[in-house]
Amino acid sequence: MDEIQALAHGFGVALSLKNLLLMFTGVILGVVIGVLPGLGGANGVAILLPLTFGMAQTPGGATSAIILLSCIYWGALFGGAITSILFNIPGEPWSVATTFDGYPLAQRGRAGNALAAAFTSSFVGALVAVIMITFLSPIIAGFALQFGPPEFFAVYLLTFCAFIGTSKEPPFKTLAAMMTGFALAAVGTDPVTGTLRLTFGSTHLLTGFDFLVAVIGLFGIGEILLTLEEGLAFKGAKAKLNARVVLETWKELPKYWLTSLRSSAVGCFMGIVPGGATPASFMSYGVARRFSPRGAKFGTGELEGVVAPETAAHAAGTSALLPMITLGVPGSPTAAVLLGGLMIWGLQPGPLLFIEQKDFVWGLIASMYLGNIAGLIVVLTCVPFFAAILRVPFSVIAPIIVVVCAIGAYTIHNSIFDVWMMVVFGVAGYLFKKLRYPLAPMVLAIVLGDAAEASFRQAMLVSQGDLSVFFSNSLVGSLTGLALVLLFLPLITAVLARLRGKK
């Protein structure tokens, strides 16, 4: 029961007045970010990251900084549901599945119930995931302490192969996008020998591409351009959310305990394996529709159809932090941004964090419990305020979002060149999204590229160029093997489908 003791200590760290204040600030900012088109968890956190540089240098400041940023993330997860249900516009990709039953409910005048159900099940999903993180992460971290370069490379390989295996996008487009990320990561100084690579004599490229700029451009500017295509006006349902509606919904929710449980499991699993919240929400909606006795009515406004995707999305979004803090391998773009923050603050993510930075790790885990409670309180009480934001005309809100993105891109390195890069990444994001090139593997490749390459080359150095080092013991062998299975999964399923078709 070491975990309980460590967690209690973590609550001691997180429960200071300053940190509680940051928690509420973070959640409110996060919901606003989640509601606004063009701003989401990943780029919202990326834009606000530079504001924490000063904060993180004070004693205990890194913990406050991660509490602020992770709470922005929880807020963004909650916020996506508001726009899906009231406006039929998913503010975040993981809330697309929430629109299926959420919007019909709102049209029938049950918007309040849908919102209350969405928020409550988000909270439940997150809670299950946090409990899992509490007990699983010390074990995984302890396990990972024995990792050498081959094991770490195998984990990276697994991460990236999982994208190809589980992605809904065409596998070769996933591969092309991912490798572009690796190529961008390689620009600048070679991590092993210090040689300059791919800079072509430009001084701007000496330090390489910052993935935070890429995130702000790809997700922020790209998203704005996509939203514009849909036209400039948002039309939404009115939300009435009062204590009576919430209590009425809470009475109804226990009926769906099985869906909740199933969705949490799907979410936790998909979050750890880098697939992320978006496929988790679709998968869990699909599973719920299949197994629920009311499955046939899904899509017409079933509360259960809101519960399933929201639980899974939140569970996945939360558990994406598990591999981030234990292995230094983020499970989602937002987790990657948080990981980037850790590195900028001078913390080395990975198993050593659990030994050297106990206050930080357990403060973060405790803040996940508290942050989600704070989130639930904020969203249940302030829905009308957040919905009002979407009624601000797009021609006012869009330029302000662009300006915020530009300021965010600039402040990362105080470089105007980064603002230009942001625009370039914005165009790339728009084209990629429309042509179904996935953005998440690209972002993760930019973040992890150098580390993956370094671990590969160290492993090669140890084995003197013998690739069999990746199968040299049962641990690394099974990781590599699993990675290869995932890599060829699209091929395997295609072959199986053809065989079945012939019969």
Place this chain on the structure above:
Amino acid sequence: MSEGEEGRAALRTKSAEVVVVALFFLLGGLVIYDSVRLGIGWQEVHGPRPGYFPFYVGLIICVSSAINLAQALLVADEKNTTFVQLGQLKLVLTVLVPTAIYAALVTWIGIYVSSVLFISFFMRWLGRYPWWKVVAVSVGAAVVFFLIFEIWFKVPLPKGPLESWLGLD
């Protein structure tokens, strides 16, 4: 916006795919070129040379782009959907072009003045707001950003002639 002139396809999906694949080839080619220059083989003491990893990255970009190109070209003409309609493209460009100009302007006149101009342009051009609203929102936003970044978080943002005339930097 699906009818008439505005609804006409400005670009078909197949053409867009080909353009993007061409860009991927360009990128992959550049990566391979520079990797070969750095050496892609084995080196005593250091192990794989600096170009080893990027070389294969570039190679995979080119190979998968070739497959993507083939798949795009194999799409039958009647299934070649609209990539972007003319009206949509116009809207996207009315945002993209000012954004690019905005990013360029930041170098010369600082982020605050260019933000005021950018927000004003948007509200006046797309929103057709009366001038007093335009000025109130755009200047108000700039002042709020100034307070948050320069005063509260002490993060200096790029400034231009106006700020130095006002003695703010």
